[in-house]
Amino acid sequence: MHDKAKRIKYIRVLEKFFKRNLSLLRLENFDFDLYKQRTLKNFEELQKSEAVDLNSNYLAGLKRHIDAIMYFAHHPNNDLEEQKQNLLKEANLLLKDKNQSNYKKDKHKNQKFDDGY
Secondary structure: OOHHHHHHHHHHHHHHHHHHHHHHHOOOOOOHHHHHHHHHHHHHHHHHOOOOOOOOHHHHHHHHHHHHHHHHHHOOOOOHHHHHHHHHHHHHHHHHHHHOOOOOOOOOHHHHOOOOO
16 A cells, blocks of 8 residues: 555545544534443544554644544543533634634735626
8 A cells, every 4th residue: 555545545544533523522412431432432543544644733633632532541640620621612613723723714805806897
């Protein structure tokens, strides 16, 4: 398999794990035991893919966030709600970083339009 294909596959697996975990964290009736069980199951799938070096800020942040998720799953504190809110905040910042380039507003777009009349 080519390096580019390995990289794309690894990125897709990382984002899949991230999205699944985010949906578990956003559940209204959050159960830590169920969360831990599903997170560990999803992490096994992540471990099957071959790790590749990631250069962009978003992907490096995604990898750090996954490490934080696994730390939370293995070492929960007494205050689960606070840890959950911290993970959600980090996830939202990551999504904001990812979508930052998608939502650029064209300033003065009406001034650019010139149909020649």
